[in-house]
Amino acid sequence: xxxxxxxxxxxxxxxxxxxxxxxxxxxxxxxxxxxxxxxxxxxxxxxxxxxxxxxxxxxxxxxxxxxxxxxxxxxxxxxxxxxxxxxxxxxxxxxxxxxxxxxxxxxxxxxxxxxxxxxxxxxxxxxxxxxxxxxxxxxxxxxxxxxxxxxxxxxxxxxxxxxxxxxxxxxxxxxxxxxxxxxxxxxxxxxxxxxxxxxxxxxxxxxxxxxxxxxxxxxxxxxxxxxxxxxxxxxxxxxxxxxxxxxxxxxxxxxxxxxx
Amino acid sequence: xxxxxxxxxxxxxxxxxxxxxxxxxxxxxxxxxxxxxxxxxxxxxxxxxxxxxxxxxxxxxxxxxxxxxxxxxxxxxxxxxxxxxxxxxxxxxxxxxxxxxxxxxxxxxxxxxxxxxxxxxxxxxxxxxxxxxxxxxxxxxxxxxxxxxxxxxxxxxxxxxxxxxxxxxxxxxxxxxxxxxxxxxxxxxxxxxxxxxxxxxxxxxxxxxxxxxxxxxxxxxxxxxxxxxxxxxxxxxxxxxxxxxxxxxxxxxxxxxxxxxxxxxxxxxxxxxxxxxxxxxxxxxxxxxxx
Amino acid sequence: xxxxxxxxxxxxxxxxxxxxxxxxxxxxxxxxxxxxxxxxxxxxxxxxxxxxxxxxxxxxxxxxxxxxxxxxxxxxxxxxxxxxxxxxxxxxxxxxxxxxxxxxxxxxxxxxxxxxxxxxxxxxxxxxxxxxxxxxxxxxxxxxxxxxxxxxxxxxxxxxxxxxxxxxxxxxxxxxxxxxxxxxxxxxxxxxxxxxxxxxxxxxxxxxxxxxxxxxxxxxxxxxxxxxxxxxxxxxxxxxxxxxxxxxxxxxxxxxxxxxxxxxxxxxxxxxxxxxxxxxxxxxxxxxxxxxxxxxxxxxxxxxxxxxxxxxxxxxxxxxxxxxxxxxx
Numbered sequence: 001x002x003x004x005x006x007x008x009x010x011x012x013x014x015x016x017x018x019x020x021x022x023x024x025x026x027x028x029x030x031x032x033x034x035x036x037x038x039x040x041x042x043x044x045x046x047x048x049x050x051x052x053x054x055x056x057x058x059x060x061x062x063x064x065x066x067x068x069x070x071x072x073x074x075x076x077x078x079x080x081x082x083x084x085x086x087x088x089x090x091x092x093x094x095x096x097x098x099x100x101x102x103x104x105x106x107x108x109x110x111x112x113x114x115x116x117x118x119x120x121x122x123x124x125x126x127x128x129x130x131x132x133x134x135x136x137x138x139x140x141x142x143x144x145x146x147x148x149x150x151x152x153x154x155x156x157x158x159x160x161x162x163x164x165x166x167x168x169x170x171x172x173x174x175x176x177x178x179x180x181x182x183x184x185x186x187x188x189x190x191x192x193x194x195x196x197x198x199x200x201x202x203x204x205x206x207x208x209x210x211x212x213x214x215x216x217x218x219x220x221x222x223x224x225x226x227x228x229x230x231x232x233x234x235x236x237x238x239x240x241x242x243x244x245x246x247x248x249x250x251x252x253x254x255x256x257x258x259x260x
Numbered sequence: 261x262x263x264x265x266x267x268x269x270x271x272x273x274x275x276x277x278x279x280x281x282x283x284x285x286x287x288x289x290x291x292x293x294x295x296x297x298x299x300x301x302x303x304x305x306x307x308x309x310x311x312x313x314x315x316x317x318x319x320x321x322x323x324x325x326x327x328x329x330x331x332x333x334x335x336x337x338x339x340x341x342x343x344x345x346x347x348x349x350x351x352x353x354x355x356x357x358x359x360x361x362x363x364x365x366x367x368x369x370x371x372x373x374x375x376x377x378x379x380x381x382x383x384x385x386x387x388x389x390x391x392x393x394x395x396x397x398x399x400x401x402x403x404x405x406x407x408x409x410x411x412x413x414x415x416x417x418x419x420x421x422x423x424x425x426x427x428x429x430x431x432x433x434x435x436x437x438x439x440x441x442x443x444x445x446x447x448x449x450x451x452x453x454x455x456x457x458x459x460x461x462x463x464x465x466x467x468x469x470x471x472x473x474x475x476x477x478x479x480x481x482x483x484x485x486x487x488x489x490x491x492x493x494x495x496x497x498x499x500x501x502x503x504x505x506x507x508x509x510x511x512x513x514x515x516x517x518x519x520x521x522x523x524x525x526x527x528x529x530x531x532x533x534x535x536x537x538x539x540x541x542x543x544x545x546x547x548x549x550x551x
Numbered sequence: 552x553x554x555x556x557x558x559x560x561x562x563x564x565x566x567x568x569x570x571x572x573x574x575x576x577x578x579x580x581x582x583x584x585x586x587x588x589x590x591x592x593x594x595x596x597x598x599x600x601x602x603x604x605x606x607x608x609x610x611x612x613x614x615x616x617x618x619x620x621x622x623x624x625x626x627x628x629x630x631x632x633x634x635x636x637x638x639x640x641x642x643x644x645x646x647x648x649x650x651x652x653x654x655x656x657x658x659x660x661x662x663x664x665x666x667x668x669x670x671x672x673x674x675x676x677x678x679x680x681x682x683x684x685x686x687x688x689x690x691x692x693x694x695x696x697x698x699x700x701x702x703x704x705x706x707x708x709x710x711x712x713x714x715x716x717x718x719x720x721x722x723x724x725x726x727x728x729x730x731x732x733x734x735x736x737x738x739x740x741x742x743x744x745x746x747x748x749x750x751x752x753x754x755x756x757x758x759x760x761x762x763x764x765x766x767x768x769x770x771x772x773x774x775x776x777x778x779x780x781x782x783x784x785x786x787x788x789x790x791x792x793x794x795x796x797x798x799x800x801x802x803x804x805x806x807x808x809x810x811x812x813x814x815x816x817x818x819x820x821x822x823x824x825x826x827x828x829x830x831x832x833x834x835x836x837x838x839x840x841x842x843x844x845x846x847x848x849x850x851x852x853x854x855x856x857x858x859x860x861x862x863x864x865x866x867x868x869x870x871x872x873x874x875x876x877x878x879x880x
Contacts (some may be wrong), residue, residue: 070778082767088632089823092820094769102764102777435720468580471735488720501739502603502604502735
């Protein structure tokens with residue numbers, strides 16, 4: 001039940017076309033990275049797939065069309081880390097992570113043993129054990145990002161969607177998180193993340209989808225997608241590209257002169 | 261009662277500078293009398309000679325406030341504004357002591373003779389005021405007739421004698437107000453052979469009496485004022501529907517004494533005495549349920 | 552502090568204040584007579600005072616307080632804003648307007664249920680307008696301004712309706728509607744409002760989970776299974792029903808829903824679902840305490856309940872504005 005298929009997805013927001021006729025299929029087996037310039041439509045794509053913005057086209061989870069899946073059932077299938085990291089109340093870290101269990105809780109019962117187990121696992125995976133009793137409003141940006149990621153992990157769904165999950169993290173935690181996501185995807189979960197960090201994407205994503213102006217420009221392995229040509233056309237930059245024993249290394253180095 | 265003070269409108273006009281004061285002739289009775297106050301309106305209507313009274317206030321024709329509302333229609337209406345009254349060129353202006361000070365002061369400055377009557381607070385006061393009105397209007401004989409009428413009507417109700425028991429009457433008006441001693445209403449209640457709860461509790465004037473205390477005092481009679489609800493309801497009368505009040509009434513109705521009989525002191529105030537005495541007549545001492 | 556301990560403590564407080572309310576009043580009955588009047592009914596005067604005057608007053612005090620506390624906690628959770636409160640947002644003022652229209656046109660005299668129904672209608676209108684003006688993630692400033700606008704408009708229209716009434720007393724009754732009072736409420740008022748208040752509670756109480764999830768934002772909450780439309784409908788209906796019915800019989804009592812969740816957050820934490828029940832209990836305590844104070848401070852006069860809650864609440868509101876001023880957008 002980890003298959004997500006999108007066909008001819010188009011989204012207009014505020015009268016502007018954001019996504020045009022996008023078709024993609026997602027499966028377990030490697031972190032799938034969504035990359036592209038600002039305004040390419042990455043966040044909108046992720047929201048559309050979750051039914052958070054109105055869209056045209058077909059979105060199907062394991063063959064079942066999105067409109068036919070109710071919110072509660074969908075919450076058992078996918079979890080979502082939004083780009084907006086606002087938290088309204090000074091909750092404790094543990095309470096925030098526990099929120100991830102919301103779809104699994106029955107109306108009156110509290111957290112069960114299975115819930116606690118998932119929460120502990122999530123805390124361990126994101127390395128926030130020493131923060132568990134802190135109030136979230138007192139944490140740094142990076143610590144907060146890890147806590148919110150833990151919330152998503154605690155939801156324990158077959159499909160996990162994250163919008164810029166490593167943006168605020170230090171290099172050590174960035175790598176740790178991507179390793180975790182990679183392990184989860186190998187264990188059978190479909191992981192889709194959008195990110196700007198090209199070097200990380202090159203190293204840890206088994207598949208990349210390059211979006212530009214609402215359409216898919218490239219879809220394949222990092223080697224296929226992160227080419228001089230694509231970078232020139234989409235980002236307007238020159239890259240330094242090398243295949244090393246640690247894998248593909250890509251670094252944007254200079255802007256290309258604007259050409260017609 | 262207190263409605264008097266609210267009844268007279270404030271002075272707002274500007275007065276032309278050219279006027280002369282009206283000459284006074286102390287010996288001859290006044291020929292153009294204008295009354296600005298509900299109580300002086302009615303006393304004047306009762307006492308004046310035909311053609312002597314020119315104008316009464318607008319309240320005199322309101323049937324809920326005035327006993328003589330029909331007669332009042334024969335006279336010109338004024339709203340207590342110095343401007344209107346000036347135009348009528350009266351040689352005597354009658355006002356209450358709560359009539360707008362500005363209006364009264366203005367009229368005096370303009371040279372008019374203004375005689376003010378305070379609210380009557382007892383039957384003796386009423387008699388004195390009737391006589392004073394008679395003197396002012398040169399109608400002393402007529403005034404004596406009215407005093408006799410008052411006394412005659414009062415004697416129709418027997419004086420409260422040495423009967424050992426007087427029914428306890430609670431006066432209950434809008435917003436839980438009651439009347440204590442030192443008021444005309446209190447005198448009326450006493451004359452009718454009842455005891456006023458407000459007086460028993462040591463209250464004076466018009467004052468709020470909490471519903472709880474009324475209930476605990478277990479009055480034999482609850483006297484309600486006029487309910488100004490014919491046109492529209494208000495919260496002021498909510499207590500009249502309260503289950504606790506109903507229980508105290510024990511199935512009987514509240515005794516209604518129309519405000520118009522005791523707002524102003526006049527011969528017709530005896531009517532209020534009669535109504536109360538009639539309401540009290542069938543009562544007998546009952547087992548009080550006070551602790 | 553243990554959650555259970557807090558609940559028990561607050562419940563005890565409510566019981567004690569309920570008793571205090573029953574034993575406070577101008578009639579000066581001693582405890583023995585009061586108890587006898589309340590339960591045994593031997594002494595008729597005491598029975599009337601206790602059962603027909605004091606009991607409905609205490610019941611309404613507790614239920615209205617619970618309503619205001621609960622709806623304040625729900626509104627703060629739903630709007631993700633610590634300054635939300637049915638009074639601040641204009642819900643109470645609009646309910647007053649509905650009630651005034653019902654009473655002063657004579658509608659409620661003809662049809663008793665018109666009173667709570669119109670009051671609830673006024674409340675619904677206010678909550679919907681707030682929702683529309685404030686949008687998804689409402690800035691504090693936007694919300695407060697919307698509330699000010701609604702309160703002003705509702706207050707002006709209430710004043711107008713009262714001044715236009717031919718009844719000479721109507722114009723002065725604006726004080727009751729704007730400040731609230733429990734004086735001389737009878738069991739009739741209890742039966743008229745209690746079912747609706749309870750209904751509102753039943754609609755609001757299960758919202759705890761959704762409110763918790765909403766702490767992370769509307770998108771995250773939806774991704775965790777919260778149906779936003781349903782949550783909005785329940786919040787609107789529950790608040791309007793309970794606050795509307797409460798206002799219909801007691802006028803607009805302010806600030807209770809604002810103060811109570813704030814006092815409780817340091818004790819039970821900020822999780823919205825944990826605040827709901829304690830807020831109801833604390834709200835009941837607050838209103839009962841204010842109602843007792845009103846009778847102790849000015850026993851012969853009819854001091855309005857809202858005066859006391861405003862004396863405490865308005866400075867508290869000011870303190871909150873100062874504390875949160877950096878987040879005002």
